[in-house]
Amino acid sequence: MTPLTPVPAISLRGATKRFATRSGAPFTAITDVTLDVAPGEFVTIVGPTGCGKSTTLSLVSGLEPASAGTVEVHGRPVTAIPDGIGYMFQTDAVLPWKSVLDNVALGLRYHKVAKQEAHARARDWIQRVGLAGFEDRYPHQLSGGMRKRVAMAQSLIGEPSILLLDEPFGALDVQTREHMQDELLDLWSGTGAAVVFITHDLTEAISLADRVVVMTAGPGTVKETVPIDLPRPRKVEEIRLTPEFTEIYRNVWNSLREEVEITRARGASRVA
Numbered sequence: 176m177t178p179l180t181p182v183p184a185i186s187l188r189g190a191t192k193r194f195a196t197r198s199g200a201p202f203t204a205i206t207d208v209t210l211d212v213a214p215g216e217f218v219t220i221v222g223p224t225g226c227g228k229s230t231t232l233s234l235v236s237g238l239e240p241a242s243a244g245t246v247e248v249h250g251r252p253v254t255a256i257p258d259g260i261g262y263m264f265q266t267d268a269v270l271p272w273k274s275v276l277d278n279v280a281l282g283l284r285y286h287k288v289a290k291q292e293a294h295a296r297a298r299d300w301i302q303r304v305g306l307a308g309f310e311d312r313y314p315h316q317l318s319g320g321m322r323k324r325v326a327m328a329q330s331l332i333g334e335p336s337i338l339l340l341d342e343p344f345g346a347l348d349v350q351t352r353e354h355m356q357d358e359l360l361d362l363w364s365g366t367g368a369a370v371v372f373i374t375h376d377l378t379e380a381i382s383l384a385d386r387v388v389v390m391t392a393g394p395g396t397v398k399e400t401v402p403i404d405l406p407r408p409r410k411v412e413e414i415r416l417t418p419e420f421t422e423i424y425r426n427v428w429n430s431l432r433e434e435v436e437i438t439r440a441r442g443a444s445r446v447a
Protein backbone atom coordinates (compact mmCIF):
# COMPACT_ATOMS: atom_id res chain seq x y z
CA MET A 176 0.00 0.00 0.00
CA THR A 177 1.34 3.46 -0.85
CA PRO A 178 1.59 5.66 2.23
CA LEU A 179 -0.86 8.56 2.26
CA THR A 180 0.71 11.98 1.77
CA PRO A 181 -0.24 14.04 4.83
CA VAL A 182 -2.51 16.97 4.07
CA PRO A 183 -0.55 20.21 4.46
CA ALA A 184 -1.66 22.49 7.27
CA ILE A 185 -1.44 25.37 4.79
CA SER A 186 -1.40 25.16 1.02
CA LEU A 187 -1.18 28.10 -1.38
CA ARG A 188 -1.31 27.34 -5.09
CA GLY A 189 -0.68 30.17 -7.52
CA ALA A 190 -2.10 32.63 -5.00
CA THR A 191 -2.37 36.16 -6.32
CA LYS A 192 -3.76 39.22 -4.58
CA ARG A 193 -4.82 42.37 -6.38
CA PHE A 194 -6.13 45.37 -4.47
CA ALA A 195 -8.48 47.94 -5.93
CA THR A 196 -6.98 51.43 -6.04
CA ARG A 197 -8.52 54.87 -6.34
CA SER A 198 -7.11 55.30 -9.84
CA GLY A 199 -9.12 52.24 -10.90
CA ALA A 200 -6.06 50.21 -11.98
CA PRO A 201 -5.70 47.20 -9.65
CA PHE A 202 -2.47 46.93 -7.66
CA THR A 203 -0.89 43.46 -7.54
CA ALA A 204 0.56 42.81 -4.08
CA ILE A 205 1.56 39.14 -4.54
CA THR A 206 1.58 36.96 -7.61
CA ASP A 207 1.54 33.21 -8.12
CA VAL A 208 2.61 32.26 -4.59
CA THR A 209 2.86 28.49 -4.18
CA LEU A 210 3.80 27.21 -0.75
CA ASP A 211 2.92 24.24 1.49
CA VAL A 212 3.46 24.19 5.24
CA ALA A 213 3.27 20.76 6.90
CA PRO A 214 1.69 20.17 10.30
CA GLY A 215 4.30 20.88 12.97
CA GLU A 216 6.59 22.73 10.59
CA PHE A 217 8.14 26.13 11.41
CA VAL A 218 8.43 28.29 8.29
CA THR A 219 9.78 31.83 8.27
CA ILE A 220 9.23 34.30 5.44
CA VAL A 221 11.71 37.01 4.54
CA GLY A 222 11.57 39.50 1.71
CA PRO A 223 12.13 43.17 0.97
CA THR A 224 9.76 45.74 2.41
CA GLY A 225 6.39 45.86 0.68
CA CYS A 226 6.87 42.56 -1.18
CA GLY A 227 3.62 41.12 0.19
CA LYS A 228 4.57 39.08 3.26
CA SER A 229 1.66 40.34 5.39
CA THR A 230 -0.68 40.04 2.42
CA THR A 231 0.26 36.37 2.11
CA LEU A 232 -0.66 35.84 5.77
CA SER A 233 -3.94 37.69 5.33
CA LEU A 234 -4.97 35.17 2.64
CA VAL A 235 -4.23 32.27 5.00
CA SER A 236 -6.10 33.90 7.88
CA GLY A 237 -9.12 34.53 5.66
CA LEU A 238 -8.93 38.29 6.21
CA GLU A 239 -8.55 38.80 2.45
CA PRO A 240 -9.73 36.54 -0.37
CA ALA A 241 -7.22 35.58 -3.08
CA SER A 242 -7.85 37.22 -6.47
CA ALA A 243 -6.56 34.09 -8.24
CA GLY A 244 -5.18 30.71 -7.22
CA THR A 245 -6.19 28.67 -4.21
CA VAL A 246 -5.58 28.90 -0.47
CA GLU A 247 -6.34 25.89 1.72
CA VAL A 248 -6.06 25.23 5.44
CA HIS A 249 -6.06 21.55 6.44
CA GLY A 250 -7.21 20.68 2.94
CA ARG A 251 -10.24 23.00 2.94
CA PRO A 252 -10.49 26.19 0.89
CA VAL A 253 -10.31 29.31 3.05
CA THR A 254 -13.57 31.18 2.69
CA ALA A 255 -13.71 32.81 6.13
CA ILE A 256 -11.45 33.01 9.19
CA PRO A 257 -10.61 29.30 9.75
CA ASP A 258 -10.87 27.69 13.19
CA GLY A 259 -7.72 26.71 15.03
CA ILE A 260 -5.53 29.64 14.02
CA GLY A 261 -3.54 31.67 16.54
CA TYR A 262 -2.11 35.08 15.66
CA MET A 263 0.56 37.39 16.96
CA PHE A 264 1.49 40.72 15.42
CA GLN A 265 4.02 43.46 16.10
CA THR A 266 1.33 45.53 17.77
CA ASP A 267 -0.17 43.11 20.26
CA ALA A 268 -3.85 42.64 20.88
CA VAL A 269 -3.59 43.07 24.64
CA LEU A 270 -6.56 45.10 25.93
CA PRO A 271 -5.43 47.88 28.31
CA TRP A 272 -8.58 47.79 30.46
CA LYS A 273 -8.36 44.06 31.21
CA SER A 274 -6.07 42.29 33.68
CA VAL A 275 -3.45 39.77 32.51
CA LEU A 276 -5.79 36.95 33.57
CA ASP A 277 -8.77 38.33 31.64
CA ASN A 278 -6.63 39.12 28.61
CA VAL A 279 -5.29 35.58 28.41
CA ALA A 280 -8.75 34.08 29.00
CA LEU A 281 -10.33 36.35 26.38
CA GLY A 282 -10.25 33.97 23.41
CA LEU A 283 -11.77 31.12 25.42
CA ARG A 284 -14.50 33.41 26.80
CA TYR A 285 -15.19 34.54 23.24
CA HIS A 286 -15.67 30.87 22.35
CA LYS A 287 -18.18 30.54 25.22
CA VAL A 288 -15.92 28.55 27.55
CA ALA A 289 -17.27 28.94 31.12
CA LYS A 290 -15.47 31.59 33.16
CA GLN A 291 -14.09 29.20 35.77
CA GLU A 292 -12.57 26.87 33.20
CA ALA A 293 -11.28 29.76 31.08
CA HIS A 294 -9.57 31.27 34.12
CA ALA A 295 -8.06 27.93 35.16
CA ARG A 296 -6.60 27.41 31.69
CA ALA A 297 -5.44 31.03 31.56
CA ARG A 298 -3.61 30.62 34.89
CA ASP A 299 -1.86 27.56 33.48
CA TRP A 300 -0.71 29.50 30.38
CA ILE A 301 0.31 32.52 32.44
CA GLN A 302 2.56 30.20 34.39
CA ARG A 303 3.95 28.59 31.23
CA VAL A 304 4.95 31.97 29.82
CA GLY A 305 6.64 32.88 33.10
CA LEU A 306 4.12 35.43 34.39
CA ALA A 307 2.82 33.61 37.48
CA GLY A 308 2.07 36.23 40.14
CA PHE A 309 1.15 38.89 37.56
CA GLU A 310 -2.43 37.69 36.91
CA ASP A 311 -4.01 40.82 38.37
CA ARG A 312 -1.71 43.37 36.71
CA TYR A 313 -2.89 45.60 33.90
CA PRO A 314 -0.93 45.91 30.65
CA HIS A 315 0.44 49.40 31.48
CA GLN A 316 2.06 47.85 34.57
CA LEU A 317 4.08 45.41 32.43
CA SER A 318 7.33 45.69 30.48
CA GLY A 319 7.37 45.24 26.68
CA GLY A 320 8.67 41.68 27.07
CA MET A 321 5.98 40.83 29.62
CA ARG A 322 3.27 42.16 27.31
CA LYS A 323 4.66 39.88 24.60
CA ARG A 324 4.35 36.96 26.99
CA VAL A 325 0.71 37.87 27.53
CA ALA A 326 0.22 38.01 23.76
CA MET A 327 1.96 34.65 23.40
CA ALA A 328 -0.30 33.06 26.03
CA GLN A 329 -3.32 34.64 24.28
CA SER A 330 -2.41 33.09 20.96
CA LEU A 331 -1.48 29.65 22.36
CA ILE A 332 -4.29 29.09 24.87
CA GLY A 333 -6.68 27.97 22.14
CA GLU A 334 -4.16 25.23 21.21
CA PRO A 335 -4.02 26.37 17.58
CA SER A 336 -2.97 23.95 14.86
CA ILE A 337 -1.62 26.94 12.93
CA LEU A 338 0.22 29.97 14.29
CA LEU A 339 0.59 33.08 12.13
CA LEU A 340 3.18 35.50 13.45
CA ASP A 341 3.85 38.84 11.75
CA GLU A 342 7.04 40.40 13.16
CA PRO A 343 5.86 39.60 16.68
CA PHE A 344 9.13 40.65 18.35
CA GLY A 345 9.95 43.56 16.04
CA ALA A 346 9.51 46.24 18.69
CA LEU A 347 11.61 44.57 21.41
CA ASP A 348 15.21 45.29 22.36
CA VAL A 349 17.76 42.72 21.17
CA GLN A 350 18.20 40.83 24.46
CA THR A 351 14.48 40.55 25.15
CA ARG A 352 13.89 39.55 21.56
CA GLU A 353 16.38 36.66 21.74
CA HIS A 354 14.85 35.54 25.00
CA MET A 355 11.35 35.58 23.50
CA GLN A 356 12.55 33.61 20.47
CA ASP A 357 13.80 30.85 22.78
CA GLU A 358 10.55 30.94 24.73
CA LEU A 359 8.53 30.66 21.55
CA LEU A 360 10.56 27.63 20.41
CA ASP A 361 10.07 25.98 23.82
CA LEU A 362 6.33 26.63 23.85
CA TRP A 363 5.87 25.57 20.24
CA SER A 364 7.90 22.33 20.42
CA GLY A 365 5.61 19.40 20.92
CA THR A 366 2.42 21.32 20.09
CA GLY A 367 2.37 20.03 16.51
CA ALA A 368 1.36 23.52 15.33
CA ALA A 369 2.40 24.71 11.89
CA VAL A 370 4.00 28.14 12.18
CA VAL A 371 4.39 30.89 9.60
CA PHE A 372 6.60 33.64 11.01
CA ILE A 373 7.33 36.85 9.11
CA THR A 374 10.44 38.82 9.93
CA HIS A 375 12.86 41.37 8.51
CA ASP A 376 15.60 39.90 10.64
CA LEU A 377 17.45 37.18 8.75
CA THR A 378 19.22 35.94 11.89
CA GLU A 379 15.84 35.49 13.57
CA ALA A 380 14.43 33.79 10.46
CA ILE A 381 17.23 31.21 10.29
CA SER A 382 17.48 30.59 14.05
CA LEU A 383 13.81 29.66 14.35
CA ALA A 384 12.94 27.89 11.13
CA ASP A 385 12.77 24.47 9.56
CA ARG A 386 12.59 26.32 6.22
CA VAL A 387 13.16 29.95 5.23
CA VAL A 388 11.07 31.24 2.33
CA VAL A 389 12.67 34.12 0.42
CA MET A 390 10.19 36.31 -1.45
CA THR A 391 11.02 38.44 -4.47
CA ALA A 392 10.63 42.20 -4.71
CA GLY A 393 6.95 43.13 -5.08
CA PRO A 394 4.66 41.91 -6.42
CA GLY A 395 6.12 39.11 -4.32
CA THR A 396 6.35 35.48 -5.20
CA VAL A 397 8.39 32.66 -3.71
CA LYS A 398 11.94 33.07 -4.96
CA GLU A 399 13.51 30.25 -3.03
CA THR A 400 12.87 27.94 -0.08
CA VAL A 401 15.93 27.11 2.01
CA PRO A 402 15.85 24.11 4.37
CA ILE A 403 17.49 24.91 7.72
CA ASP A 404 19.26 21.76 8.71
CA LEU A 405 20.25 22.83 12.23
CA PRO A 406 19.61 20.54 15.20
CA ARG A 407 16.71 21.00 17.63
CA PRO A 408 16.17 21.80 20.41
CA ARG A 409 17.92 25.10 19.70
CA LYS A 410 19.15 27.93 21.85
CA VAL A 411 19.09 30.84 19.45
CA GLU A 412 22.07 32.72 20.90
CA GLU A 413 24.22 29.56 20.70
CA ILE A 414 23.19 28.34 17.26
CA ARG A 415 24.06 31.73 15.75
CA LEU A 416 27.71 31.24 16.62
CA THR A 417 28.15 28.00 14.66
CA PRO A 418 29.91 27.84 11.27
CA GLU A 419 26.84 26.05 9.81
CA PHE A 420 24.71 29.05 10.71
CA THR A 421 27.15 31.49 9.10
CA GLU A 422 27.15 29.44 5.91
CA ILE A 423 23.33 29.36 5.72
CA TYR A 424 23.19 33.08 6.51
CA ARG A 425 25.56 33.89 3.65
CA ASN A 426 23.50 31.87 1.15
CA VAL A 427 20.13 33.26 2.19
CA TRP A 428 21.44 36.82 2.36
CA ASN A 429 22.88 36.55 -1.17
CA SER A 430 19.42 35.58 -2.40
CA LEU A 431 17.58 38.21 -0.36
CA ARG A 432 20.06 40.99 -1.12
CA GLU A 433 19.22 40.92 -4.84
CA GLU A 434 15.56 41.53 -4.04
CA VAL A 435 16.34 44.25 -1.50
CA GLU A 436 18.50 45.99 -4.12
CA ILE A 437 15.71 45.82 -6.70
CA THR A 438 13.31 47.34 -4.16
CA ARG A 439 15.81 50.07 -3.20
CA ALA A 440 16.51 50.91 -6.85
CA ARG A 441 12.78 51.36 -7.45
CA GLY A 442 12.57 53.65 -4.44
CA ALA A 443 15.54 55.65 -5.69
CA SER A 444 14.04 56.00 -9.17
CA ARG A 445 10.79 57.23 -7.62
CA VAL A 446 12.53 60.12 -5.90
CA ALA A 447 15.02 60.80 -8.71
Ligand SMILES: Nc1ncnc2c1ncn2[C@@H]1O[C@H](COP(=O)(O)OP(=O)(O)OP(=O)(O)O)[C@@H](O)[C@H]1O
Nearest residue numbers: 194195202204222223224225226227228229230231
Ligand atom coordinates in the same frame (compact mmCIF):
# COMPACT_ATOMS: atom_id res chain seq x y z
N1 LIG B 1 -5.61 46.85 1.61
C1 LIG B 1 -4.70 47.24 0.73
N2 LIG B 1 -5.02 48.03 -0.32
C2 LIG B 1 -4.10 48.43 -1.24
N3 LIG B 1 -2.81 48.05 -1.19
C3 LIG B 1 -2.42 47.26 -0.18
C4 LIG B 1 -3.32 46.82 0.84
N4 LIG B 1 -2.64 46.04 1.71
C5 LIG B 1 -1.37 46.01 1.28
N5 LIG B 1 -1.23 46.74 0.14
C6 LIG B 1 -0.01 46.95 -0.63
O1 LIG B 1 0.49 45.67 -0.98
C7 LIG B 1 1.92 45.67 -0.94
C8 LIG B 1 2.37 44.56 -0.02
O2 LIG B 1 2.06 44.94 1.33
P1 LIG B 1 2.42 44.01 2.56
O3 LIG B 1 2.06 44.75 3.79
O4 LIG B 1 1.84 42.68 2.33
O5 LIG B 1 4.01 43.91 2.41
P2 LIG B 1 5.09 43.40 3.45
O6 LIG B 1 6.07 42.59 2.66
O7 LIG B 1 4.44 42.75 4.60
O8 LIG B 1 5.73 44.79 3.89
P3 LIG B 1 6.68 45.18 5.12
O9 LIG B 1 7.88 44.29 5.02
O10 LIG B 1 7.05 46.60 4.85
O11 LIG B 1 5.89 44.98 6.37
C9 LIG B 1 2.34 47.05 -0.48
O12 LIG B 1 2.70 47.81 -1.62
C10 LIG B 1 1.10 47.61 0.18
O13 LIG B 1 1.05 49.01 0.06
